[in-house]
Amino acid sequence: MTDFHAEYAPAAPPAQLPRAPLSLSCVVPAYNEQANLEGFLRALAQTVQTLTPDFEIVVINDGSRDGTHELAMHLAQELPLRYLALSRNFGKEAALSAGIDHARGNAVLLIDADFQHPLEMLAEMHALWQTGYDMVYGVIANRGAESGAKRLGTELFYRLMNSGNPVQLPPNAGDFRWMDRKVVDALKALPESNRFMKGLYAWVGFKTAALPFVPKDRAAGSSSFNLRRLGSLALLGLTSFTTLPLRVWSMVGAVISLIALSYGLWIAAEAMFLGNPLRGWPTLAASIMLFSGVQLLSIGILGEYIGRIYDEVKRRPIYLVAHDEDHSPLREKS
The missing domain is CATH 1.10.287 (Helix Hairpins)
Structure with a gap:
């Protein structure tokens, strides 16, 4: 085991009553993901079926300008899917909030639609949740594929965020995470409009475990997170979670x-x-x-x-839903 894996090896969870049978909501934000969406959702459904037959996929279209809407509407007729189309592009933080607000399972998975988050990790996340962890999140183990400027900026950002801050953000942790319903309800109860999700995940606390992973290459297309958007997100984090x-x-x-x-x-x-x-x-x-x-x-x-x-x-809403196509099998359990 490498030093990195040793650092993030989860501690033993507290003893607790067995979890209820898993009903999983998979929240998938999508922005111009027409090229990836169908293949990813089918692969996700196939993977989750090995964990539980009781699941839904919540797709949030964050104002896409390609054929994401039409494709998602078609897939909603075939998959256990709830499709939310936002009225415009509100940003990934708002899209994640929309998915969390509409998720109905007793556990929620946040995962990107570009295949960079490895589906094979879901079984391990599920196992850790079953043993008592309330939140299991992925930590990027290797940023070697990123530019030197981006790696330096990321390191500087986490140093600034965690300097004297009582709420420590795990470095290199992203939105790829599995959360218990109690964590989801805590996030939904937070009232702020400027939502820096990485900070909110850390702020709510609960028993957490980190799993290192190496992001895969995008199956198609390119990331919409350029340096300008990353800089805006970093500024949001700094002004939202530290003085x-x-x-x-x-x-x-x-x-x-x-x-x-x-x-x-x-x-x-x-x-x-x-x-x-x-x-x-x-x-x-x-x-x-x-x-x-x-x-x-x-x-x-x-x-x-x-x-x-x-x-x-x-007090403006974080997002506005323009269309809600609900074919979720969990709808009777909300």
Whole structure:
């Protein structure tokens, strides 16, 4: 066993009563996944059937612009599927929230439709859930296929998120996870509109286990998560789950103020005791520009937090459902 696997080896779960028979909701967000969707859903259904006959697949179309809608409508006639089409593209965090809100099973699986999350891990997730874990999540074991800039940015993000934060985010953990109904109900009870799901998974707690995996290549198409969207998601996480940027700039402001005060005292002492004339207009101009830049940057960071507050107090819904095609066999059990 490698050191990585040893690090993430789950601890023994607490003794508990046996789980109820599994009824599984598989939440699959889809954005422009026409090329992958049919093959993936059929493979998912075939895999889940080996675990339980009592399951549903909840597909959330997050405003796709290809043929995802028509394909999902067709598959809903053949598979135990509930298909939700959102009114526009709300983002993956909102799509996951929609799936979690509409899932009816006593366990919920979150999984992407691009084949990057290995289906062969579901049996192990199920086994860990049966032994008492409330949440089992996948941890990326190897990011070697990613660019150096993305790996560096990911490492920096988790360092910032976990620096002095009472809620620690597991590094390299994503949305690939199996959750008990009690975890799902806890997530549904959280009221915020700006939903950073990785932070919410960690915040609710419960007994968790991590499983390392290596993401597979996409079967078709390309990821919609470019650097701009990843940067926006990182900013959402930082402003939703940590006040570290505010604390850092408070310290920066204090240090700069101390330096400026010391420099001012030095100039005054030099003029009073050494008789040197007051010079340094270039220094004065540079100092004004520096302080102005620091102030504007500080206001910008503060504005990000105020913007999040503004979004929250409006209490707009996280998503809007334009179409709900319900062929789930679990519908009588909700």
